[in-house]
Amino acid sequence: MGEDLERISADVNLSRGLGRSYGDASLPPDDEPTVLNTTFADRILSFDEDSGLFRAESGFTLGELNRLLMPRGYFSPVSPGTKFVTLGGMVAADVHGKNQHKDGNFGHHVTSLKMRVADGRVLDCSPERHADLFRATIGGMGLTGHILEVEFGMSRIPSQWICQESRRIHDIDEFQDALEESAPEWPYTMGWIDCLARGKNMGRGILMTGRWAEADQAPPRAPKPGFQPSLRFDWPSWVLSGLTIRLFNELYYRKQWRRRSSGIVSHESFYYPLDAIRSWNRMYGRRGFTQYQCVLPREAGRASARRVLDVLTARGGASFLCVIKDFGRESKGILSFPRPGITLALDIAVRDDTQDLVDALNEQVIQEGGRIYLAKDSFTRREHFEAMEGPRLDEFQAIRDRWDPNRRFRSAQSVRLLGD
Amino acid sequence: MRVAFLGATKGMGRALARLTAERGDTICLLGRNSVDLERSAADLSVRGATGPVRGVVCDLEKPEAFTSAIDAAREALGGLDAVVVTAGVFATQEELEADPALAERLVRINFSNTVMFCEAAKKALLEEGGGTLCVFSSVAGERGRKPVIIYGAAKAGLTRYLEGLDHKHHAEGLRVVTVKPGFVKTSMTAGLEPPPFAGEPDAVARRVLGAMDRGAPVVYAPALWRLIMAVIRALPRAIMRRINF
Numbered sequence: 050m051g052e053d054l055e056r057i058s059a060d061v062n063l064s065r066g067l068g069r070s071y072g073d074a075s076l077p078p079d080d081e082p083t084v085l086n087t088t089f090a091d092r093i094l095s096f097d098e099d100s101g102l103f104r105a106e107s108g109f110t111l112g113e114l115n116r117l118l119m120p121r122g123y124f125s126p127v128s129p130g131t132k133f134v135t136l137g138g139m140v141a142a143d144v145h146g147k148n149q150h151k152d153g154n155f156g157h158h159v160t161s162l163k164m165r166v167a168d169g170r171v172l173d174c175s176p177e178r179h180a181d182l183f184r185a186t187i188g189g190m191g192l193t194g195h196i197l198e199v200e201f202g203m204s205r206i207p208s209q210w211i212c213q214e215s216r217r218i219h220d221i222d223e224f225q226d227a228l229e230e231s232a233p234e235w236p237y238t239m240g241w242i243d244c245l246a247r248g249k250n251m252g253r254g255i256l257m258t259g260r261w262a263e264a265d266q267a268p269p270r271a272p273k274p275g276f277q278p279s280l281r282f283d284w285p286s287w288v289l290s291g292l293t294i295r296l297f298n299e300l301y302y303r304k305q306w307r308r309r310s311s312g313i314v315s316h317e318s319f320y321y322p323l324d325a326i327r328s329w330n331r332m333y334g335r336r337g338f339t340q341y342q343c344v345l346p347r348e349a350g351r352a353s354a355r356r357v358l359d360v361l362t363a364r365g366g367a368s369f370l371c372v373i374k375d376f377g378r379e380s381k382g383i384l385s386f387p388r389p390g391i392t393l394a395l396d397i398a399v400r401d402d403t404q405d406l407v408d409a410l411n412e413q414v415i416q417e418g419g420r421i422y423l424a425k426d427s428f429t430r431r432e433h434f435e436a437m438e439g440p441r442l443d444e445f446q447a448i449r450d451r452w453d454p455n456r457r458f459r460s461a462q463s464v465r466l467l468g469d
Numbered sequence: 470m471r472v473a474f475l476g477a478t479k480g481m482g483r484a485l486a487r488l489t490a491e492r493g494d495t496i497c498l499l500g501r502n503s504v505d506l507e508r509s510a511a512d513l514s515v516r517g518a519t520g521p522v523r524g525v526v527c528d529l530e531k532p533e534a535f536t537s538a539i540d541a542a543r544e545a546l547g548g549l550d551a552v553v554v555t556a557g558v559f560a561t562q563e564e565l566e567a568d569p570a571l572a573e574r575l576v577r578i579n580f581s582n583t584v585m586f587c588e589a590a591k592k593a594l595l596e597e598g599g600g601t602l603c604v605f606s607s608v609a610g611e612r613g614r615k616p617v618i619i620y621g622a623a624k625a626g627l628t629r630y631l632e633g634l635d636h637k638h639h640a641e642g643l644r645v646v647t648v649k650p651g652f653v654k655t656s657m658t659a660g661l662e663p664p665p666f667a668g669e670p671d672a673v674a675r676r677v678l679g680a681m682d683r684g685a686p687v688v689y690a691p692a693l694w695r696l697i698m699a700v701i702r703a704l705p706r707a708i709m710r711r712i713n714f
Contacts, residue, residue, distance in 0.1 A: 050656055050659035050660075051656045051659065052478070052479045052480075052483075052656055053505075086659075089479075089655075089656050089659075092508055092509060092511070092512035093511065093512045093515040093516065094508060094511050094512070095511060095515070096515045117491075117515075117516060
């Protein structure tokens with residue numbers, strides 16, 4: 050750890066930010082115990098108030114970005130569901146948010162990266178300069194080198210408040226229609242699904258849409274951070290059992306008793322509902338949880354989402370949180386996750402059969418022509434990953450052959466999925 | 470407030486400088502490396518510091534240049550209301566015992582050279598009619614303890630110097646603030662096992678800025694360390710010989 054990334058990155062082979070990815074991407078391989086923690090490298094290097102162009106060291110966090118620049122009318126062009134991420138991590142996972150259908154991934158907005166590559170050089174890359182390295186680094190899970198600095202364009206916002214609308218949805222088909230209808234009208238959309246509902250109710254849930262409130266709609270003050278409880282111990286595993294999840298889901302669905310409701314909410318409650326409870330992951334007990342997130346391409350048709358949910362419910366895989374979202378833009382990064390279609394994200398408590406469940410889900414996703422999100426993955430098998438990625442993986446590996454022929458940069462995840 | 474920082478490119482100094490920037494203070498940074506100073510200056514400018522943030526090269530190992538560095542800061546700021554010293558070096562007791570040259574350097578930087586820097590800063594502040602001199606010492610100077618014998622001795626000396634400075638110049642308007650951080654999670658302590666009551670740089674910075682604004686002579690940060698050190702100071706020698714704290 051340290052402030053001077055350029056110096057300390059010289060002899061370490063993997064970077065790690067805040068460690069919030071759900072998988073093993075920021076963990077080192079077994080034979081190489083050291084990882085570089087970037088979080089002390091958190092200086093802003095420049096900000097152009099007119100154009101919104103922003104540059105900072107890669108350990109700078111989204112939470113700080115929001116805190117400092119939202120009062121000045123700027124917001125990150127893309128924000129994932131937590132603000133506890135670093136810019137370096139946002140690039141490496143090529144994160145997406147509720148506006149993917151409109152604004153794409155974080156990588157679409159990155160203009161330049163400063164990197165330390167395998168041969169020891171420190172260099173800048175961009176869509177024009179070392180374009181292959183740039184495209185492989187966006188969504189490349191840290192396997193192309195250390196990201197030292199990140200430059201990107203910020204978006205202007207009229208207030209710090211969101212006009213939100215929630216709408217009750219009865220099944221998975223209606224969900225996909227509703228997401229598609231909302232897309233042109235609402236810059237932010239996502240849905241919560243009750244994963245335990247089966248048969249004709251399968252995929253019922255709540256669609257949430259939002260847009261920035263105009264200055265005259267918003268309360269005249271900035272939102273205040275509320276009480277932040279923190280889980281200080283691991284909950285026993287029976288707390289999140291099939292029964293309690295069923296109860297929660299039923300209540301959460303019934304809460305939306307009106308067909309539609311709307312209101313003005315703070316951006317924090319809209320974007321980062323889970324950040325309100327520190328260490329919320331401890332709810333899942335000592336064995337923890339994994340998240341399974343896949344994208345099903347448009348070509349696979351409407352029925353594909355139902356088929357994937359079928360695999361989950363048939364195995365009784367209780368998911369506490371299931372999120373659905375439409376993607377509209379193809380990614381720039383070679384291994385980036387999003388592509389036009391529908392994405393499903395499932396939180397799954399780890400049990401003895403989790404590996405089997407992930408295998409079954411992966412086999413269905415391969416049939417649909419879809420793929421998984423590496424930032425969430427710690428269970429996928431190499432052969433499944435290769436079947437999903439095909440030519441994209443070949444291109445990624447060819448670029449690694451050019452920049453890192455000896456495979457200096459490796460992670461526990463790359464050992465598992467790429468055979469490094 | 471027009472404030473000069475020595476050592477604010479890292480750790481607690483960085484966190485404190487950011488707080489002053491965000492409330493619109495005018496800042497000058499003193500430090501060893503001009504590129505590093507420029508990067509921190511950019512950070513503080515975007516965060517809201519008033520006017521350009523200037524960098525002045527100043528190395529705690531080169532005491533002959535202290536006066537000129539402080540004069541340059543004073544000129545850049547158009548006066549001087551506060552000087553904050555967070556610079557210093559750290560090494561474990563084992564490292565210092567194994568390397569006498571390192572031990573000598575640590576005592577020189579953390580004690581004699583820091584004192585000489587404070588002498589120059591004090592002079593400038595008194596010429597301005599008073600002001601705040603805020604210096605980071607350590608709880609390690611509170612009692613001789615096995616893990617911090619040499620480091621603690623240097624910090625003990627610094628604490629006593631600052632105490633005397635306060636006694637002599639308080640009436641002339643000099644506010645000496647001695648900061649005694651406990652274990653704080655910075656790059657300086659990275660690699661050490663943090664105790665359960667370890668602090669975060671941001672929280673320490675908020676506490677220190679409050680103390681500077683009030684002119685409080687001594688501040689422990691995190692606050693719990695005042696209690697911890699009171700207990701440690703009260704322990705009989707027989708017990709100190711047995712425990713490894």
